[in-house]
Amino acid sequence: MKAQIIDGKAIANQINRETAELVARAAADGDKIGLAVVLVGSDPASCVYVRNKVRACAEVGIVSRQITLPETCATADVLRVIGELNADPAIHGILVQSPPPPQIDEAAVILAISPDKDVDCFSERNVGRVLIGEKPGFKPCTPWGVMELLRRSHVDPAGKHAVIIGRSNIVGKPMAALLLQKAAGANATVTVVHSGTPDIARFTRDADILIAAIGKPRFVRGDMIKPGAVVIDVGINRVFDPELGKNRLVGDVNFAEASEVASLITPVPGGVGPMTIAMLLRNTLSSYFFSREKK
Ligand code: GUN
Numbered sequence: 001m002k003a004q005i006i007d008g009k010a011i012a013n014q015i016n017r018e019t020a021e022l023v024a025r026a027a028a029d030g031d032k033i034g035l036a037v038v039l040v041g042s043d044p045a046s047c048v049y050v051r052n053k054v055r056a057c058a059e060v061g062i063v064s065r066q067i068t069l070p071e072t073c074a075t076a077d078v079l080r081v082i083g084e085l086n087a088d089p090a091i092h093g094i095l096v097q098s099p100p101p102p103q104i105d106e107a108a109v110i111l112a113i114s115p116d117k118d119v120d121c122f123s124e125r126n127v128g129r130v131l132i133g134e135k136p137g138f139k140p141c142t143p144w145g146v147m148e149l150l151r152r153s154h155v156d157p158a159g160k161h162a163v164i165i166g167r168s169n170i171v172g173k174p175m176a177a178l179l180l181q182k183a184a185g186a187n188a189t190v191t192v193v194h195s196g197t198p199d200i201a202r203f204t205r206d207a208d209i210l211i212a213a214i215g216k217p218r219f220v221r222g223d224m225i226k227p228g229a230v231v232i233d234v235g236i237n238r239v240f241d242p243e244l245g246k247n248r249l250v251g252d253v254n255f256a257e258a259s260e261v262a263s264l265i266t267p268v269p270g271g272v273g274p275m276t277i278a279m280l281l282r283n284t285l286s287s288y289f290f291s292r293e294k295k
Helices: 008-028 044-060 075-087 106-112 124-132 141-152 172-180 200-204 272-294
Strands: 034-040 063-069 093-096 161-165 189-193 209-212 230-233 237-241 246-250
Touching: 008 044, 008 141, 008 272, 034 044, 034 075, 034 272, 044 063, 044 272, 063 075, 075 093, 075 106, 093 106, 093 272, 124 172, 141 172, 141 230, 141 272, 161 172, 161 200, 172 189, 189 200
Parallel strands: 034 063, 034 093, 161 189, 161 209, 209 230
Antiparallel strands: 237 246
16 A cells, blocks of 8 residues: 545545534524425435435534425426525525436426525536636535545646546536636646547546546556556445445445555545535535625
C-alpha cells in the first residue's frame, strides 16, 4: 500500500461542522432552513440514501421533510407534491431521489422543481449556469464534493490532465464542467471517456487525476493508472463477497491494485459518498441565503 487515503468522511464532517455553524447563525436570526426529500416507491438503495440525507439534515440543524409516494403513483402525483413544495416558504431545497420507478417521467419532474430550490442542481437553468461558470449558484453535489476533496487534500487540478470515466448527467458531465472552469481550484485539461470509447486504458494511463464514475465494480485495474496519480472513486456497487458470505460495497476502482500505484486515493465506502450529502446541505444553506437576498 503506497497511496495515501483521502478520508472523505472526515472532510465531510468538517464541512458539516461549518454548515451547522451557519445554520445556527440563521436560527439566531429566527430563521429555519428546510429541505424536502421526495421518495417515490421503496427501492432499497434509494431508501438508504434518503434516510442518510434526513439524518444528515438533523445533524446540522436543517429541518427535513420526507415525502414518500407509493411505488405505483403517476407523474402527476409527483408534480402535485412538487408544486406544493415550490410554493412553501419553509422549504429552501427540494430533491426527488433518483431513479424513480419507470412510469415516472423524471425529466418532467426535474423541470417542475423551481430552479431556486433545485439543490441537486439538475435543472436546465442550473446546469447551464454551472457550464457557463456563473456565480453564485447551486453546484452539482457529487462533482462539487470531488472538487472539495481535491482542494482540501491540497491537489490543485490546474494544468493537470483529469480523466473522467463516465458521462452521466449526475456525475461525468458536470464533473467535466467544474474541472475545466478557468478558475482557481480548477483549470484542468479534461478528457471524458465512456462506454463508446475504444481502449479506455490508453486515456486513463495518462491521467494525473482519474475520476471513476461508471457504476462497474472494480473496473479500474492497477495497470490502467499512471504511477503517482490521484484516484477518485465515485462508484458505489453492491457485490456479493464470498469470503464474507454477504453483500458489500465496492467502488469502480480495484482498490487493492490501485493503492499500489496511486499517490492519493478515495476508499469506498468513506470517500466521495459522504461528500455528496455534505454538498447537498451546503446547497440548501445557499438557497436560504439566496432567498434572503431576494427579500
Ligand atoms: N441518486 C443518486 N445520486 C443522487 C443525487 O445526487 N440526487 C438525487 N436526487 N438522486 C440521486
